Amino acid sequence: MTCRQMFRIAMLAGTVFAAPVAASAQQVEIGIAQPNLEHPYRVGGIERAKDWGAEHPDVKLTIVDGRRDSATQLSGVEDLITRHISAVVLSPNDSKALAPIADAAKRANVPLIIFDRKLDVPETDFAAFIGSDNIEMGRVAARFVIEKIGEEGKVIQLEGTPGASATVDRKQGFEEEMAKHPGITVVSYVGHYRLQEAVAAMEDAVTAHRDVKAVFAHNDTMAMGAAQVLEEQRLEGVATVGMDGAKEGCEGVASGRLTGSVYYPTMFPESLDLAMKVLAGETVEKMTFLDTPMITKETHDTYCK
Amino acid sequence: MSDGRNLSERTPMFAKGNLVAGAKDLMLRNIAVTGLLALIIISTFLSPYFLTVDNIFNVLRQWTMVGLIAIGLTYVIISGGIDLSGGAVLALATVVGALAAPIVGSAGMIAVVILVGAVCGYINGALITWGKVPPFVATLGMMTAARGLALILSEGRTLTADLAPEFVFAFGRGYLGPIPMPVLLTGIVFITAAVVLKYTVYGRHVCLVGDNPVGAHRSGIQVEGVIRSVYTLHGVLAAMAGLLFLGRLGVGEPTGGMLFELSGIAAVVIGGTPFVGGVGSILLTFVGLMVIGLTYNILNLLSVSPYAQDFARGVIIVVAVMFSIRREAKSRARR
Numbered sequence: 001m002t003c004r005q006m007f008r009i010a011m012l013a014g015t016v017f018a019a020p021v022a023a024s025a026q027q028v029e030i031g032i033a034q035p036n037l038e039h040p041y042r043v044g045g046i047e048r049a050k051d052w053g054a055e056h057p058d059v060k061l062t063i064v065d066g067r068r069d070s071a072t073q074l075s076g077v078e079d080l081i082t083r084h085i086s087a088v089v090l091s092p093n094d095s096k097a098l099a100p101i102a103d104a105a106k107r108a109n110v111p112l113i114i115f116d117r118k119l120d121v122p123e124t125d126f127a128a129f130i131g132s133d134n135i136e137m138g139r140v141a142a143r144f145v146i147e148k149i150g151e152e153g154k155v156i157q158l159e160g161t162p163g164a165s166a167t168v169d170r171k172q173g174f175e176e177e178m179a180k181h182p183g184i185t186v187v188s189y190v191g192h193y194r195l196q197e198a199v200a201a202m203e204d205a206v207t208a209h210r211d212v213k214a215v216f217a218h219n220d221t222m223a224m225g226a227a228q229v230l231e232e233q234r235l236e237g238v239a240t241v242g243m244d245g246a247k248e249g250c251e252g253v254a255s256g257r258l259t260g261s262v263y264y265p266t267m268f269p270e271s272l273d274l275a276m277k278v279l280a281g282e283t284v285e286k287m288t289f290l291d292t293p294m295i296t297k298e299t300h301d302t303y304c305k
Numbered sequence: 306m307s308d309g310r311n312l313s314e315r316t317p318m319f320a321k322g323n324l325v326a327g328a329k330d331l332m333l334r335n336i337a338v339t340g341l342l343a344l345i346i347i348s349t350f351l352s353p354y355f356l357t358v359d360n361i362f363n364v365l366r367q368w369t370m371v372g373l374i375a376i377g378l379t380y381v382i383i384s385g386g387i388d389l390s391g392g393a394v395l396a397l398a399t400v401v402g403a404l405a406a407p408i409v410g411s412a413g414m415i416a417v418v419i420l421v422g423a424v425c426g427y428i429n430g431a432l433i434t435w436g437k438v439p440p441f442v443a444t445l446g447m448m449t450a451a452r453g454l455a456l457i458l459s460e461g462r463t464l465t466a467d468l469a470p471e472f473v474f475a476f477g478r479g480y481l482g483p484i485p486m487p488v489l490l491t492g493i494v495f496i497t498a499a500v501v502l503k504y505t506v507y508g509r510h511v512c513l514v515g516d517n518p519v520g521a522h523r524s525g526i527q528v529e530g531v532i533r534s535v536y537t538l539h540g541v542l543a544a545m546a547g548l549l550f551l552g553r554l555g556v557g558e559p560t561g562g563m564l565f566e567l568s569g570i571a572a573v574v575i576g577g578t579p580f581v582g583g584v585g586s587i588l589l590t591f592v593g594l595m596v597i598g599l600t601y602n603i604l605n606l607l608s609v610s611p612y613a614q615d616f617a618r619g620v621i622i623v624v625a626v627m628f629s630i631r632r633e634a635k636s637r638a639r640r
Binding site for chain 1: 456
């Protein structure tokens with residue numbers, strides 16, 4: 001016990017005092033390639049990665065921003081591979097456009113860990129994949145809604161940007177599960193994952209459907225917008241379910257404005273731990289799927305930190 | 306456009322004569338007004354929720370932000386230009402507002418936000434007049450840069466703003482009787498902008514600059530100054546839209562106001578203001594805005610599939626503009 005405490009203090013001291021010095025003595029460098037750094041989900045992931053970095057002063061983390069552009073991300077990751085970085089943790093902007101990177105990494109003998117979005121290459125071409133299933137998230141949300149409102153009633157679905165893979169999958173999972181309950185009617189509106197659009201759509205939706213029993217939104221931002229409209233229009237007892245469970249969703253659930261939010265893991269620090277295992281030569285699962293549990297008042301403390 | 310007719314002959318809105326004949330003329334010659342009335346009548350039959358006070362005020366409030374940008378765009382387009390930066394300046398304004406509110410208080414924040422909008426607009430005007438950059442390119446640059454700046458300042462996050470309750474009341478969630486405050490504010494701006502455009506020397510100068518810049522210059526008008534002023538006005542109005550965004554939603558969102566500039570442009574052109582400039586009407590821009598807003602609303606009330614909605618909106622915008630241009634051409638041919 002004392003030994004562990006001492007070790008912790010030493011670690012902390014190490015992070016604080018030795019950080020500038022450590023930079024020169026590092027051997028391990030991991031590159032983190034995000035498709036963009038403007039989405040809250042991506043920003044949240046980077047923050048957790050930095051927390052992990054603070055706990056591992058011997059590892060240097062280099063972050064590459066894809067700027068929502070496959071070519072930019074591709075050249076950014078190529079540069080990392082050219083300087084023989086220890087490992088690359090990548091969430092591809094596009095599963096096909098980024099495929100050539102797997103070959104480059106293999107030739108340079110740089111382990112490639114894919115997270116969140118898949119890369120369109122054979123399984124032998126990357127070290128490991130870690131992600132979650134958006135279709136399953138939709139099902140989890142649907143089951144939760146049924147649990148809250150029972151077998152009958154009207155549910156408003158606020159969809160994300162049409163055509164985006166997350167939108168398609170979340171919608172599919174939700175509607176598949178809801179189809180098993182003939183008493184439930186789902187009406188869909190598009191909120192583009194944004195607050196203002198969601199508020200406007202929700203205002204129209206509740207004008208036409210005053211008898212709504214639950215709202216399911218493809219992300220927490222839209223769910224919070226829906227909650228605002230319900231509050232303004234004094235519609236009470238409507239279940240509000242969001243998705244992602246980042247800062248916004250956690251706060252929403254804590255304040256009671258959201259009934260629940262389906263947690264979508266940021267994949268950090270799990271993907272970095274995975275990279276370390278690969279670098280240590282351990283055998284790892286090729287495909288890891290992290291759970292997407294429901295964040296509710298009861299489970300809030302477990303998933304929101 | 307310099308065919309010698311004055312504005313009251315070209316835009317029926319201002320035609321003199323008795324009221325009934327004026328209204329008939331307006332209906333016949335302006336597809337936007339006719340279209341709006343048709344839309345309202347058809348929608349009333351289609352949905353029992355449509356023609357209710359709550360719903361109409363909801364729609365008006367939803368479109369206040371695009372409305373303010375559309376007012377600025379009407380001035381810019383009449384002066385012969387275009388501005389694509391409205392939505393991005395709105396986003397920048399919300400982010401700056403959310404950051405400034407805890408430091409300088411709500412009154413100071415309003416001043417800072419308006420200043421940011423004015424600076425963005427003035428830079429557009431300066432690039433166009435001094436830099437000789439075409440308006441499309443200059444404002445495209447501003448659109449990208451302002452959104453980038455909003456992302457830098459907010460570090461990509463949605464910022465929760467710490468706002469005084471008075472501000473939230475006045476700019477977002479308050480009501481005066483049945484009228485939401487943002488609707489009241491936007492209404493005042495619409496009326497002021499319409500009066501300024503029609504009855505003041507400045508308004509006439511904007512039209513003349515768009516109609517005949519050389520003639521305007523020779524008659525002693527500071528053409529470049531007028532151009533800078535309309536872009537500055539547009540920036541200020543986009544920032545005001547940002548204030549409404551903050552008041553209503555309580556957050557600074559770097560991705561907010563996406564594509565508002567395009568909805569604004571659609572409202573202006575449905576209102577019959579031609580892209581070549583010289584003429585136009587703020588009131589018809591309002592009509593155009595309502596054509597778009599009520600189309601969204603009725604499709605939502607009818608729970609039309611979201612994917613079919615985009616298709617329908619596109620068709621409606623194009624058809625509306627096509628008819629308003631045809632009418633214009635026909636009325637010219639008759640003369």
